[in-house]
Amino acid sequence: MIQDEIRSITAELPEGVRLVAVSKFHPEEAIMEAYEAGQRVFGESHVQELQRKHDRLPKDIEWHFIGHLQTNKVKYLAPYVSLIHAIDTPRLLAEVSRQGLKYGRRIPCLLQLHVAQEETKFGFSIEEAEKFLHDGEWRQMTGAEIRGIMCMASLTDDEEQIAQEFELARKFFLHARNIYFNSLPSFCECSWGMSDDYPVALRHGTTMIRIGSKIFGHRLP
Numbered sequence: 001m002i003q004d005e006i007r008s009i010t011a012e013l014p015e016g017v018r019l020v021a022v023s024k025f026h027p028e029e030a031i032m033e034a035y036e037a038g039q040r041v042f043g044e045s046h047v048q049e050l051q052r053k054h055d056r057l058p059k060d061i062e063w064h065f066i067g068h069l070q071t072n073k074v075k076y077l078a079p080y081v082s083l084i085h086a087i088d089t090p091r092l093l094a095e096v097s098r099q100g101l102k103y104g105r106r107i108p109c110l111l112q113l114h115v116a117q118e119e120t121k122f123g124f125s126i127e128e129a130e131k132f133l134h135d136g137e138w139r140q141m142t143g144a145e146i147r148g149i150m151c152m153a154s155l156t157d158d159e160e161q162i163a164q165e166f167e168l169a170r171k172f173f174l175h176a177r178n179i180y181f182n183s184l185p186s187f188c189e190c191s192w193g194m195s196d197d198y199p200v201a202l203r204h205g206t207t208m209i210r211i212g213s214k215i216f217g218h219r220l221p
Contacts, residue, residue, distance in 0.1 A: 003034070010038075013202070043210055054080060085191050097143035111123075115166075192204075194209070
């Protein structure tokens with residue numbers, strides 16, 4: 001079933017869109033099923049669990065950290081993480097940069113925008129993200145590389161609202177790319193769309209969809 005879902009999802013993705021298989025709380029055996037179907041990008045949201053899986057599973061897996069990341073945990077991911085999806089404060093980006101320099105890396109990151117209606121979501125508001133990029137301190141954080149934007153839509157069945165939120169993120173990405181990144185090819189990632197709303201995300205500029213339950217089924221921590 002896992003392999004069938006991987007093949008089904010990847011077959012419908014447009015060129016330039018990648019699948020991040022969200023494997024948090026799922027066993028290594030399930031990850032290996034997806035791996036054997038050709039999946040190489042996996043998303044985790046707990047540092048200790050990610051460390052264990054990184055140590056035990058094939059080394060060509062690209063590990064993405066997709067959850068809320070505490071600054072005191074960055075040091076554990078810094079040697080190997082391929083992408084941190086949810087940079088939600090300037091302080092977190094500064095710590096990622098500090099740890100990246102320690103390991104001789106520029107750790108790829110995405111800025112998380114808060115576009116959803118729920119207050120429980122993390123991330124920069126559009127205004128905060130604009131101010132952060134305009135102020136320019138991030139340019140000195142050379143151990144981190146901002147590759148794009150990440151967001152989560154509201155938890156709702158209202159497809160029109162979800163589309164509006166993704167479109168807001170897409171427009172900010174295009175604005176930031178033109179104004180602050182001089183259209184650099186490295187600033188190219190838009191991470192939005194999950195199991196329930198990724199078809200909407202595909203119509204609104206995503207380059208990465210984060211799919212968990214549709215692939216692995218539901219599993220409680």
